[in-house]
Amino acid sequence: MHPVSSMASLSRQPLDRHAAILCDLDGCLISGDRVYDGARAFAARNEDRLWIVSNNSADTAETLSARLHRLALPIAPERIVLAGEQTLRRLALAHPGAAIAMHAEAPLVALAHDLGLVVGESAPACILLARQTRFDLNSLGRLVAQLESGAPLHVANLDRTHPGPDGYPVPETGALLAALRACRPDVAFRSIGKPAPDLIDIALERAGATRGDALFIGDNPETDGLAARAAGVAFIHIEAPGALPASDGRATC
Numbered sequence: 665m666h667p668v669s670s671m672a673s674l675s676r677q678p679l680d681r682h683a684a685i686l687c688d689l690d691g692c693l694i695s696g697d698r699v700y701d702g703a704r705a706f707a708a709r710n711e712d713r714l715w716i717v718s719n720n721s722a723d724t725a726e727t728l729s730a731r732l733h734r735l736a737l738p739i740a741p742e743r744i745v746l747a748g749e750q751t752l753r754r755l756a757l758a759h760p761g762a763a764i765a766m767h768a769e770a771p772l773v774a775l776a777h778d779l780g781l782v783v784g785e786s787a788p789a790c791i792l793l794a795r796q797t798r799f800d801l802n803s804l805g806r807l808v809a810q811l812e813s814g815a816p817l818h819v820a821n822l823d824r825t826h827p828g829p830d831g832y833p834v835p836e837t838g839a840l841l842a843a844l845r846a847c848r849p850d851v852a853f854r855s856i857g858k859p860a861p862d863l864i865d866i867a868l869e870r871a872g873a874t875r876g877d878a879l880f881i882g883d884n885p886e887t888d889g890l891a892a893r894a895a896g897v898a899f900i901h902i903e904a905p906g907a908l909p910a911s912d913g914r915a916t917c
């Protein structure tokens with residue numbers, strides 16, 4: 665591990681020996697709708713070998729790419745690998761045309777329809793728990809009931825929080841899982857989000873890069889660092905700068 669103080673300093677470093685640069689998103693390039701110092705320069709400098717590997721489970725690559733464009737941080741959808749979307753795509757391959765119970769935001773529900781899955785709560789073949797801001801006690805009750813069907817639970821990512829732009833932690837999918845575990849302490853589930861190596865493997869396959877040619881950059885040793893280790897990829901740990909100024913002088917949405 666090679667600690668680096670910030671994205672700003674990393675943006676000035678040559679990383680030329682790496683054919684593929686894989687980078688986490690929240691806490692590395694952005695926080696909410698604010699862009700960290702150096703992130704735009706870093707993305708521009710490494711544009712042709714940069715791949716975003718994120719535990720984001722609220723967006724698809726398409727919706728996230730559109731949001732990043734509005735933040736003047738243009739990254740193409742095909743260069744974005746997200747935990748929620750990739751979980752859904754794997755479920756669609758494993759259970760073509762099946763019923764799926766989803767606790768997720770609209771972009772993932774729309775993608776499920778596009779992939780031919782039948783979204784509903786009746787006799788699901790599988791259950792997906794992703795980041796959903798309107799998840800409440802009624803949602804939790806429905807999830808507990810759905811699990812009684814015996815359908816396997818897939819949790820997009822296990823992060824309890826991600827860094828917020830004001831320096832406060834933002835609740836994540838793992839916080840919803842913690843609520844479920846308060847009701848069902850021994851609930852079984854699967855997750856391909858970091859620290860599992862699956863998302864890194866997908867990015868490497870898209871990049872056509874070997875593990876030895878790649879570098880992973882992340883702010884969380886417990887997810888990013890362990891995923892890089894599991895995938896056999898070099899890792900740089902950067903420290904999120906904490907609270908960001910109200911405006912960094914560029915357009916935000």
Ligand SMILES: [Mg+2]
Pocket residue numbers: 688689690691692826882883884
């Ligand atoms: Mg992060």
